Amino acid sequence: MTEYFNLTVYLFTFLFIVVLITFLVLSNFTAAPFLPSSSRKSDIMIIEGNLKSSDIVFDLGSGDGRLVLMAAEQGVKRAVGFEINPLLLLFFSKLCAFVMKLDNAEFIFSSFWKADLSKCDKLFIYLLPSSMRKLEDKIKSEMRPGSLIISNQFRFPNLKIKKENKGVYVYEV
Numbered sequence: 001m002t003e004y005f006n007l008t009v010y011l012f013t014f015l016f017i018v019v020l021i022t023f024l025v026l027s028n029f030t031a032a033p034f035l036p037s038s039s040r041k042s043d044i045m046i047i048e049g050n051l052k053s054s055d056i057v058f059d060l061g062s063g064d065g066r067l068v069l070m071a072a073e074q075g076v077k078r079a080v081g082f083e084i085n086p087l088l089l090l091f092f093s094k095l096c097a098f099v100m101k102l103d104n105a106e107f108i109f110s111s112f113w114k115a116d117l118s119k120c121d122k123l124f125i126y127l128l129p130s131s132m133r134k135l136e137d138k139i140k141s142e143m144r145p146g147s148l149i150i151s152n153q154f155r156f157p158n159l160k161i162k163k164e165n166k167g168v169y170v171y172e173v
């Protein structure tokens, strides 16, 4: 009986690791691999987001969900993360939102290219430069005037920077 239990645990752990690695590798071929914003950068992004209780905040490629959870903790109306790695979504983001009792935090298992950006006031991103040009077009056609984009590390090719703070770039549509 104990042997069966041990075998099941080993099998589950093995599958978990295989799925985790598969999605981590796959994300290299999408908009960005999983590399969370450092806590210093996350703090700056939240400050520069100038979050208000009426705000709807999106994080495109939410990773472990830290920015969404931080925004939700600040009391925004809704903070939404889009993520294609189901393990990060289930075992980090959703679990943390549940434990932290953050009803205003939502995590969606979907490519962020399908997100309707007209629905958000503040947009957080930490994506590879190769995605920034395509995203710039999506932002121009969908986001409402006055909305903010807060980008960790990488700049858009054409959008005008409103502010820079230690490697965090703020844009206003």
Ligand SMILES: C[S@@+](CC[C@H](N)C(=O)[O-])C[C@H]1O[C@@H](n2cnc3c(N)ncnc32)[C@H](O)[C@@H]1O
Pocket (backbone or CB within 6 Å): 027, 030, 031, 032, 033, 034, 035, 036, 037, 059, 060, 061, 062, 063, 064, 065, 066, 067, 082, 083, 084, 085, 088, 110, 111, 112, 113, 125, 126, 127, 152
């Ligand atoms: C550099 S990490 C940033 C995580 C988080 N935004 C942060 O700043 O800590 C990029 C994340 O985007 C996710 N990702 C890449 N392409 C995506 C896509 N098309 N749709 C949704 N998520 C995507 C990856 O799985 C990864 O977790």
